Amino acid sequence: MALLNILHYPDERLHTVATPVQTFDDALRIQIDNMFETMYDAKGIGLAATQVDFHKRLVVMDISEDHNEPRVFVNPVIVEKEGETVYEEGCLSVPGIYDKVTRAEKVKVRALDRDGKEFELEADGLLAICIQHEIDHLDGKVFVEYLSEMKQGRIRTKLKKRERQNM
Ligand code: NI
Numbered sequence: 001m002a003l004l005n006i007l008h009y010p011d012e013r014l015h016t017v018a019t020p021v022q023t024f025d026d027a028l029r030i031q032i033d034n035m036f037e038t039m040y041d042a043k044g045i046g047l048a049a050t051q052v053d054f055h056k057r058l059v060v061m062d063i064s065e066d067h068n069e070p071r072v073f074v075n076p077v078i079v080e081k082e083g084e085t086v087y088e089e090g091c092l093s094v095p096g097i098y099d100k101v102t103r104a105e106k107v108k109v110r111a112l113d114r115d116g117k118e119f120e121l122e123a124d125g126l127l128a129i130c131i132q133h134e135i136d137h138l139d140g141k142v143f144v145e146y147l148s149e150m151k152q153g154r155i156r157t158k159l160k161k162r163e164r165q166n167m
Pocket of ligand 1: 090091092093133137
Protein backbone atom coordinates (compact mmCIF):
# COMPACT_ATOMS: atom_id res chain seq x y z
CA MET A 1 0.00 0.00 0.00
CA ALA A 2 1.06 3.57 -0.44
CA LEU A 3 0.25 6.97 0.95
CA LEU A 4 -1.21 9.32 -1.63
CA ASN A 5 -0.66 13.07 -1.82
CA ILE A 6 -3.70 15.06 -0.67
CA LEU A 7 -4.45 18.21 -2.69
CA HIS A 8 -4.95 21.35 -0.66
CA TYR A 9 -7.45 24.13 -1.33
CA PRO A 10 -7.25 26.39 -3.35
CA ASP A 11 -5.67 23.86 -5.76
CA GLU A 12 -7.66 24.10 -9.00
CA ARG A 13 -7.68 20.31 -9.39
CA LEU A 14 -10.12 20.11 -6.47
CA HIS A 15 -12.71 21.64 -8.80
CA THR A 16 -12.54 18.76 -11.29
CA VAL A 17 -15.83 16.88 -11.76
CA ALA A 18 -15.12 13.15 -11.39
CA THR A 19 -16.37 10.61 -13.95
CA PRO A 20 -18.12 7.31 -13.09
CA VAL A 21 -16.09 4.19 -12.35
CA GLN A 22 -16.75 1.62 -15.06
CA THR A 23 -14.18 -1.09 -14.39
CA PHE A 24 -13.92 -3.03 -11.12
CA ASP A 25 -10.44 -4.48 -11.31
CA ASP A 26 -7.35 -4.87 -9.14
CA ALA A 27 -6.19 -1.37 -10.04
CA LEU A 28 -9.40 0.05 -8.55
CA ARG A 29 -9.09 -2.07 -5.41
CA ILE A 30 -5.47 -0.96 -4.95
CA GLN A 31 -6.61 2.66 -5.31
CA ILE A 32 -9.30 2.04 -2.65
CA ASP A 33 -6.77 0.46 -0.26
CA ASN A 34 -4.33 3.34 -0.78
CA MET A 35 -7.10 5.86 -0.13
CA PHE A 36 -7.99 4.13 3.16
CA GLU A 37 -4.34 4.13 4.23
CA THR A 38 -4.03 7.82 3.31
CA MET A 39 -7.24 8.74 5.13
CA TYR A 40 -6.33 6.87 8.33
CA ASP A 41 -2.80 8.30 8.26
CA ALA A 42 -4.19 11.84 7.97
CA LYS A 43 -6.74 11.12 10.74
CA GLY A 44 -9.68 11.84 8.46
CA ILE A 45 -13.12 10.22 8.47
CA GLY A 46 -13.71 10.48 4.73
CA LEU A 47 -11.70 10.89 1.56
CA ALA A 48 -12.92 11.43 -1.99
CA ALA A 49 -10.80 10.35 -4.96
CA THR A 50 -10.77 13.97 -6.18
CA GLN A 51 -8.68 14.90 -3.13
CA VAL A 52 -5.88 12.58 -4.22
CA ASP A 53 -6.04 13.78 -7.83
CA PHE A 54 -7.86 10.66 -9.08
CA HIS A 55 -10.95 11.90 -10.86
CA LYS A 56 -13.30 8.93 -10.62
CA ARG A 57 -16.48 8.79 -8.52
CA LEU A 58 -15.05 6.97 -5.52
CA VAL A 59 -15.22 7.73 -1.80
CA VAL A 60 -13.83 5.96 1.27
CA MET A 61 -15.11 6.65 4.76
CA ASP A 62 -14.81 5.45 8.34
CA ILE A 63 -16.50 7.47 11.05
CA SER A 64 -15.83 4.92 13.81
CA GLU A 65 -13.43 5.70 16.67
CA ASP A 66 -11.56 2.43 16.26
CA HIS A 67 -11.17 2.51 12.47
CA ASN A 68 -13.11 -0.71 12.11
CA GLU A 69 -16.04 0.39 9.96
CA PRO A 70 -14.51 1.06 6.54
CA ARG A 71 -17.08 2.03 3.92
CA VAL A 72 -16.58 2.33 0.17
CA PHE A 73 -18.94 4.22 -2.10
CA VAL A 74 -18.43 3.90 -5.84
CA ASN A 75 -20.58 6.12 -8.11
CA PRO A 76 -22.66 7.27 -5.11
CA VAL A 77 -25.96 9.06 -5.69
CA ILE A 78 -28.20 10.62 -3.07
CA VAL A 79 -31.70 9.41 -3.90
CA GLU A 80 -33.56 10.90 -0.93
CA LYS A 81 -32.96 13.81 1.42
CA GLU A 82 -34.81 14.91 4.50
CA GLY A 83 -34.57 17.68 7.08
CA GLU A 84 -31.80 20.12 7.77
CA THR A 85 -28.83 20.11 10.11
CA VAL A 86 -25.88 22.39 10.83
CA TYR A 87 -22.48 20.92 11.65
CA GLU A 88 -18.99 22.35 11.99
CA GLU A 89 -17.11 20.67 9.16
CA GLY A 90 -13.46 20.24 8.40
CA CYS A 91 -11.64 18.70 5.44
CA LEU A 92 -8.26 17.09 4.82
CA SER A 93 -7.92 19.41 1.81
CA VAL A 94 -8.50 22.49 3.97
CA PRO A 95 -6.26 21.78 6.96
CA GLY A 96 -6.97 23.62 10.19
CA ILE A 97 -10.18 25.27 8.96
CA TYR A 98 -13.55 24.41 10.49
CA ASP A 99 -16.87 26.11 9.88
CA LYS A 100 -20.60 25.51 10.00
CA VAL A 101 -22.37 24.13 6.95
CA THR A 102 -26.09 23.43 6.54
CA ARG A 103 -26.96 20.10 4.94
CA ALA A 104 -29.78 17.55 4.81
CA GLU A 105 -30.22 15.73 8.12
CA LYS A 106 -30.99 12.33 6.62
CA VAL A 107 -30.04 10.92 3.24
CA LYS A 108 -30.55 7.71 1.35
CA VAL A 109 -27.56 6.92 -0.85
CA ARG A 110 -27.29 4.39 -3.63
CA ALA A 111 -23.80 3.24 -4.60
CA LEU A 112 -21.68 0.30 -5.68
CA ASP A 113 -19.20 -1.50 -3.42
CA ARG A 114 -15.58 -2.40 -4.26
CA ASP A 115 -16.77 -5.36 -6.32
CA GLY A 116 -19.37 -3.40 -8.27
CA LYS A 117 -22.35 -4.68 -6.31
CA GLU A 118 -25.14 -2.14 -5.75
CA PHE A 119 -26.33 -1.24 -2.25
CA GLU A 120 -28.49 1.38 -0.58
CA LEU A 121 -27.83 3.00 2.75
CA GLU A 122 -29.98 5.24 4.90
CA ALA A 123 -27.85 7.58 6.96
CA ASP A 124 -28.28 10.31 9.51
CA GLY A 125 -25.98 12.16 11.92
CA LEU A 126 -22.30 12.42 11.08
CA LEU A 127 -22.50 9.68 8.45
CA ALA A 128 -25.11 11.64 6.46
CA ILE A 129 -23.05 14.82 6.68
CA CYS A 130 -19.90 13.01 5.62
CA ILE A 131 -21.59 11.39 2.62
CA GLN A 132 -22.84 14.77 1.38
CA HIS A 133 -19.43 16.39 1.98
CA GLU A 134 -17.60 13.65 0.03
CA ILE A 135 -20.04 13.58 -2.89
CA ASP A 136 -19.54 17.35 -3.16
CA HIS A 137 -15.81 16.67 -3.68
CA LEU A 138 -16.65 14.38 -6.61
CA ASP A 139 -18.60 17.29 -8.09
CA GLY A 140 -15.61 19.59 -7.65
CA LYS A 141 -16.97 21.37 -4.62
CA VAL A 142 -15.08 22.05 -1.37
CA PHE A 143 -17.07 22.80 1.80
CA VAL A 144 -15.66 26.32 2.15
CA GLU A 145 -17.64 27.26 -0.97
CA TYR A 146 -20.75 27.28 1.26
CA LEU A 147 -19.20 30.12 3.29
CA SER A 148 -19.29 33.83 2.49
CA GLU A 149 -16.95 35.24 -0.20
CA MET A 150 -15.15 37.14 2.52
CA LYS A 151 -14.45 34.00 4.57
CA GLN A 152 -13.37 32.10 1.46
CA GLY A 153 -10.91 34.88 0.63
CA ARG A 154 -9.47 34.78 4.13
CA ILE A 155 -9.10 30.99 4.02
CA ARG A 156 -7.35 31.13 0.62
CA THR A 157 -4.88 33.72 1.89
CA LYS A 158 -4.19 31.74 5.05
CA LEU A 159 -3.63 28.42 3.26
CA LYS A 160 -1.45 29.93 0.52
CA LYS A 161 0.70 31.58 3.17
CA ARG A 162 1.03 28.31 5.08
CA GLU A 163 1.92 26.45 1.87
CA ARG A 164 4.75 28.93 1.21
CA GLN A 165 6.07 28.50 4.74
CA ASN A 166 6.11 24.72 4.29
CA MET A 167 8.19 24.83 1.10
NI1 NI B 1 -13.33 17.13 2.41
